[in-house]
Amino acid sequence: MSALSFSKISASLNAVLAAIGLVTVAALTTPDMTGQTRLVLEALLAGIWTAYSLQLIETLTMQRTRDVQGRTLEIAVDVLAVLVPLAAFFFARGRDQSLYCAIWLLKPLRGSTFFRLLGRVLTKEARNLIGVTSIFGIVLFGAALAAYIIERDVQPDKFGSIPLAMWWAVVTLSTTGYGDEIPQSFAGRILAGLVMMSGIGIFALWAGILATGFYEEVRRQDFVRNWQLVAAVPLFQKLGSGALIEIVRALRPRIVPAGGIICRKGETGDQMYFIVEGRVSVATPNPVELGSGSFFGEMALISGEPRSATVSAATEVSLLSLYSSDFQMLSSSSPEIADIIRKTALERRGTTPKG
């Protein structure tokens, strides 16, 4: 098995193995369990540990010089996933040994694009998030202090000190509301109402900051990825910079696995496709294959007819789709490209009907 395919399989296996491992860890803590079941579950943990050990060896021996920073994290996670349970096996108390396998919680972080995105958003918004967190802290302490002053004589067992009152404050400010500590005095209830409203407000601040951060980062990421894809399509290389930016914003990337249907005969089409990489096969009477740099589905945009043929992916194929409205935008801003598309459509119509 080549290093690459092994890495691919291990990536998709990681989450599944971690989930199984963690469920097993949880099951092992339940008291009503026979010795035999316990043995089976422990064997399962040992199996997962072995798989992770193999993965660690593979990670360490693999030659990927690029993306060193990402690799550091990857290696750290893999090493911890093997060493922590190993150390627990030798040094921890019998019953708690399996708990240390909870380190596998870190496994899904490995190689996830979302966590990188989240990391960038959190880094960029760090100052604002720290600010909101400190507001949270200030309101929390202030609420606890006020509740302590108001309620200490009424309920000394529940609000008799600031730490006690702080438990009430955090339960209320986060709108969790366990109901084990409730202010009884009128002033205390007014305070509670204000704390709840502050809680909603702080919530909203957090959401607002994260929404802003995500929007900026996702928009940027899409732009960068699309730019790279558009640069690979010969047709677009003639566009001026302004039109190019417009097109980059308009095109939607899409990856279709080998054998997947891209459009079906008889459907109304509202997009055409540019092939970045891979090959598609067009199910006309004389089937045709199109390779990277080609485009198809333009007839539906020009004439509004239903698709005249089903197109499916011959290999895994990376596409850019252009929607109807964006095609018209392209037509007006870059007439020469629209002309090429129209001419090709007419030629194809003469020979191979396709939509």
Add this chain to the structure above:
Amino acid sequence: MSALSFSKISASLNAVLAAIGLVTVAALTTPDMTGQTRLVLEALLAGIWTAYSLQLIETLTMQRTRDVQGRTLEIAVDVLAVLVPLAAFFFARGRDQSLYCAIWLLKPLRGSTFFRLLGRVLTKEARNLIGVTSIFGIVLFGAALAAYIIERDVQPDKFGSIPLAMWWAVVTLSTTGYGDEIPQSFAGRILAGLVMMSGIGIFALWAGILATGFYEEVRRQDFVRNWQLVAAVPLFQKLGSGALIEIVRALRPRIVPAGGIICRKGETGDQMYFIVEGRVSVATPNPVELGSGSFFGEMALISGEPRSATVSAATEVSLLSLYSSDFQMLSSSSPEIADIIRKTALERRGTTPKG
């Protein structure tokens, strides 16, 4: 009754019938109910089932070749809505038969534009949403593990195993806070505070991602729809691509049912209207009708006078409204179009006063 009108009525009836059906199902589960009431309710369910059967027949026989994908879902929903209660009638236990009518919960999904929009947003943001969900899972397990370690000796009946502690963790992380399991130790309360704050953070992440996704998708959808409408107004076909995009962003589509008032005599107007489809009637001394491609209400923008006549929809009419400020933008970017509008306004003023 033609297939089309039947379809239209059934579309608006679907939600109402489903709601009645579900309320009936709920009522049938209450214990204090005489045999007679029960019979009436069951007859009601049978009636709704009959209506849905008719709808299914109609769906299957109707000839709509376009939008095949949407139809597949539609047919599936219609088939299930008929077959599941039927199967339950023959095979289920007496008392639970009516419960299977809960399948009608799916009916509102049929033909809803919102669910399609939501589907696209969820598809596009799938990776990020899965990422946040896995963070939720990781924090959940971590919190349960920590609570188990901290509280297992203090409250063995409530935190004696990870699954038990996980119930506390999910109730706290979602800030629901039933209050049936509450950490008692100091460390446990600190942990609880952190879990509540994480809950708020994860909430905010979800909101941020969905807000981003919705904004992008809604903006795109508006643009596509408006582009199609603008393309139908002859006046705008002379605009260059840049100005056209500006206008598409500026115009607001609006649909007025037959007989609806569009603007009233004497009001101050801040918008003019372009007719995409349908006819309006202008209540001047000699009433005038205007058809698609015409515009009206421009006088209010040019001279700032109150509307000089009430305009109402003669048929259902699809309009594009242009606000005052956007008209000025249009004036400066496309003087020729503004000129046409101004000339028409002056001509009309000479003959038919209208605002």
Add this chain to the structure above:
Amino acid sequence: MSALSFSKISASLNAVLAAIGLVTVAALTTPDMTGQTRLVLEALLAGIWTAYSLQLIETLTMQRTRDVQGRTLEIAVDVLAVLVPLAAFFFARGRDQSLYCAIWLLKPLRGSTFFRLLGRVLTKEARNLIGVTSIFGIVLFGAALAAYIIERDVQPDKFGSIPLAMWWAVVTLSTTGYGDEIPQSFAGRILAGLVMMSGIGIFALWAGILATGFYEEVRRQDFVRNWQLVAAVPLFQKLGSGALIEIVRALRPRIVPAGGIICRKGETGDQMYFIVEGRVSVATPNPVELGSGSFFGEMALISGEPRSATVSAATEVSLLSLYSSDFQMLSSSSPEIADIIRKTALERRGTTPKG
């Protein structure tokens, strides 16, 4: 007292009177209250009612032909605020008479710009909000059904019918979590966890849709208002359409009451000001007044010096501020305007130092 000034005062009094009235209504429902206190409070309600009657008369007699639609709502609120308590006085039971004054809750809706904005956002997003609400309903019913099936044998008193289970479902789905009904079985707890997560998701959907709607509407509103203000400044009337749009986006409107300080001597300035309406006085050795169409504060942008004089509002003044960075944008896109500003700055420097 003129109708206009009365209207102005009544606008700011409305919220205060309504708040006092509602607190009084609330106080009147508390049982421990002597007959005398009760009389005083009822007299207070009568006083507010009289004020509202006067306002109604004033509203009805006032001649404001513009903005008819807004007036309809206004009149309806004013009429209800007077008639409902009047009718209650004659027809309602003794103790509940004062409750009808709760109609005054509607008073703050009158003339509020926020409620108009909210109305527009809700109208525009109506379809999506209905969609999310129906998802809420579907999940609610589904959760109640599942909880009924899972828990009906375990806790027949709490989950014995779908309506009972629905109470649990709504308390959980909204993450309120009273804790009066809690699933006991393992399956029930898994269900509860899923319902809580759905609750968070639906929350996030709502927030996402409203954030989108607000952003679009607020941006549009700002643009429209600024456009009108910019059009009133002679200097900007020479700008081409593209630059004008840029300037409209860049300028920030600000209203300063008579006597308010706009900038202080010695401060570092990062903005200059254009006067739309009103007059400002510049506290130089020989005080100068500037009127609408003038600008000031440009020296700080050009030379980076601290403000050389304090400028205050002679009358209520409507300003547009232009930030440092936007000034540079303006300079490069419209050199002629920047030149006028620079020349004026140099001239002023020669005669009256000002910053």
Add this chain to the structure above:
Amino acid sequence: MSALSFSKISASLNAVLAAIGLVTVAALTTPDMTGQTRLVLEALLAGIWTAYSLQLIETLTMQRTRDVQGRTLEIAVDVLAVLVPLAAFFFARGRDQSLYCAIWLLKPLRGSTFFRLLGRVLTKEARNLIGVTSIFGIVLFGAALAAYIIERDVQPDKFGSIPLAMWWAVVTLSTTGYGDEIPQSFAGRILAGLVMMSGIGIFALWAGILATGFYEEVRRQDFVRNWQLVAAVPLFQKLGSGALIEIVRALRPRIVPAGGIICRKGETGDQMYFIVEGRVSVATPNPVELGSGSFFGEMALISGEPRSATVSAATEVSLLSLYSSDFQMLSSSSPEIADIIRKTALERRGTTPKG
């Protein structure tokens, strides 16, 4: 120690001192504490008070004429932080003396950029936030009134007056749900469900408004800051206004402390850097230093090779990074700048390999 460095240290110490002080205040309220521990804690408070007194003296004597408004707040916070505990020491009851140190909660507000940002957002959105708060108030009163009417006969001890019912309303509307007051009647539960849903909606409104406000303000702030940095790089001073705005949006500012690594040899680079201020050292065989106005890392963008040398900050350095895709945008919109970058890259290649 110079005034400036003292100020810097005090800025970073403020939060830490305040946190220690507040924890001490909280600890002093717990009842189980010996006289000796109490003495130690009080000494700690006295120490922090002394540090704050020194800071106050420093603040008052320091000569910073700029940013007067920010200074007013700063001075007020510093004065209060010293005077309030002092007054408490002389006039308050023995046990509560230390509580007055809670005034130190205000210390983190001093000099925080986040609080200024938050202040601007809240000011700008004030009208909308007041609007949502008044909706909150209206719904709250309406819910309390309805609950009072529905439940007053069922649970007179919990819903016997509007103030009592309002406690339930605020606990439910904020989705806190303590569970101490729960409606029992069917109508009351329907009401509760509606109140919970309104709570979620109001929450979402708040989040939407704050997200909008933050997005606008953060975007503006970034633009202003980047503009100032870009203006300091000679290379960009030739750009036309349109391209300049694009570049300002594209460049990402970054500050690296002295000694920090900017890029490592062998990494794949996706960005190049412009030095705004400070110096970097390039670890080539003959180490080179580059100063403000220079750029580096361009080879990675042009040829796609891994970085050919490690670059670290010789002094604290302020950089602007330009990503790969933005470099291509720059290339097409300003060929002359791209040419300068390419030529420099080729020259460097000839002499010092760097990437």
